[in-house]
Amino acid sequence: MTPRDVVRRGRLVAACLVALGAVVLLLLTTRTVTSPDLVGLQALSPAAVPALVVALVLAVVPLGGWSRRVLVVPSVLAVVAALVVASVRVAPRWVAQGVPTSDATTLRVMTANLRLGLADPAAVLAAVRREKPDLVAFEEITPGLQRALEAGGLRRQLPYVAGRAEPGATGTLVYAVDRLTSVTSLGLVHDSWSVEFRGLRVWGVHPAYPYDSAWLRDQERLATAAGEQRPDVAVGDFNATLDHPPFRRILDRGLTDAAEQAGEGWQPTWPSDGSKGFPVPVTAIDHVLVGRGITAVGTRVHTIPGTDHLMLVAVLALPPGP
Template identity: 55%
Template sequence: MRDVVRSVRLVCAALAGLAAYLLLGSHLVTVKDPRLVGVQAFSQVALPLMVMALLLAVLPLGGLGRRVVALPLTLTLLVGVSLAGAHAAPRWVGAPASGKVLRVMTANLKLGDADAAEVLRTARTADVDLLVLEELTPQLLEGLASLGLRTRFPYAVGVPAPGASGTMAFATRPLTDAQDLGTRHGSWSFHMDGLTIWAVHPAYPYDARWIDDQGRLADLAAASPPDIALGDFNATLDNPPFREILTRGGLRDAAEQAGSGWQPTWPTDGSKGLPFPLAAIDHVLVRVDVRAESTAAHVIHGTDHAALVADLRLG
């Protein structure tokens, strides 16, 4: 019986290691199948999966025959742990920053179902200067206004809309030169404090326009990069089309730059059969003269996205 258990451990270790390697490799290629896009979004799971596989492999090995199998498997998994660790490390290592602080917040409101009082309370408690809201419906905007949204944030750009298409930015200081960026859902460019800022919400992976929207944002970023871009990008750092936006625009992900670690924001409501958030699809992106000092996710009832708050130091 003991030999059977040991054999099962090796098989489980091999399967877990293979799954981890597949997750690691998935982020290297651009895919159109939304199911594969979702797999890429979970690539950060590769490291704990690889560690689990390694632990299974180095448990008591049994006879010589099993050692012959286990030793090369263990070496393969050690390499995998190193690769997965290198893949995850940039998201955990930050650097000190200095300069004036701009605090920003983005929140997807799930077709207007988010708790209006909680949205505004989160923004007030965090004391944000700029608030970007996606999937903001006219009805939810009325609810936020009745709670004092425009008293706290007197300046605004964008428009509310039914369903997923409403995106607006609210600020404590003037917002000017608003322009529609032309994505599937509302995305806007505007100026604040001399900075070019994007409020972003492209199509999600099950929409045929997902690739097109990611490519459009990459083209716009290459032609005229924003200083800050924030919103629900419907993509993670492991999706190549999203990485093109960063590469071509000279942008950095704030959570990665601040060393906040893996900070998944979706889904927070237990949807999709997931008991806790596993995908970091809400982002704040910054240019070289803006440095992220910290980021934090905040759960808001009624929506499946965590709000993301970032402290940005302006050079």
């Protein structure tokens, strides 16, 4: 065996290992798991597609001049098959799924996890002034940060508020340009609220994070409540991605992720501060969900110093009224 053969065989082994890891990652997203570490792996499943591309390149390279193609060709075909399955699974996230009617009313919503009240209030206010949202949900907002935001003029732009600011991670507030009524708690670990806004049922939510034993329970409660209340819009830090089966059960109750519907593709929101060993955000756990009849025109994100979440903004088209 020549040194070239050794290198080629090593590439094939590496391709198989990378592809196997990617396939395991994809299969993991088909099951509901309770281990926080496995929940974290599920959130990283979008990495399966680029991993399979790398595996395909590694597997194809040894084809040139290697006589034992009986081993290489099946490996290449297996990687191609896995890549096709993975690509079909994520393709809808890159393709817009609806076109609003020309007479649709536009609604602009925003959500931001303010990380225990440590977010820079000036940056938050600047983003609100720039985006001019009709409704905002702030998670992990503390009394001190609420005072700073309102002293900076937040209530002049968004005069109506519902919810509670609390120390730590519990507080959630919903601000809006018009009156908020029928305010009720959704009964999650962190404050989460259902409100009426312009005739719409809107949620501002923040379920438990995966390392809390209540994570699965909160996701199940949201799925049950979604089936009962049929919210028109749900915004917040859901602590889950499209690859988590419990979160998909929430969507199965008649909701659609705005970023997916608008074809925004991969739009991760956490961690945005370089923490957790990642230099860039790698998971999309902040969401705007829309009910039937509402079309997401587009979504975008903003960096807010002091927090590890990107602020998420969505422009929605509402169906014309009667």
